[in-house]
Amino acid sequence: MKKQFILFLALMISVVSFAQERTLKLNEKTNLIEVTYYHDNGVVSQTGFYTADGKLQGEWLSFDIKGDKTVSANYDNGKKVGKWFYWNDKTLKEVDYTNNAIANVSEWTNKTSIASRQ
Secondary structure: OHHHHHHHHHHHHHHHHOOOEEEEEEEOOOOEEEEEEEOOOOOEEEEEEEOOOOOEEEEEEEEOOOOOEEEEEEEEOOEEOEEEEEEOOOEEEEEEEEOOEEEEEEEEEOOOOOOOOO
């Protein structure tokens, strides 16, 4: 299961980041390069930071083509750290990383409807 999840994640990151429009800005306070990638329709696809030597750093967020958040990830000098969250229509997955490796995976499924007024 973990291998399939990692393969899926790698595929999604490579598909999302290939040949996209992007903006880059140097944050002079942190000396990090702030980057924003866009879907073809102009909606933000990913936001995050790179170190001066090109390693992923800090919080990275990914969004679907409608602008809904799909992933919240954390990096420290290019290594996966802390809690990552993956959202889709019916589930939330929480993946804990330790030493750049998956330590634990939790999954929640929304089985109830939200009450609505009529």
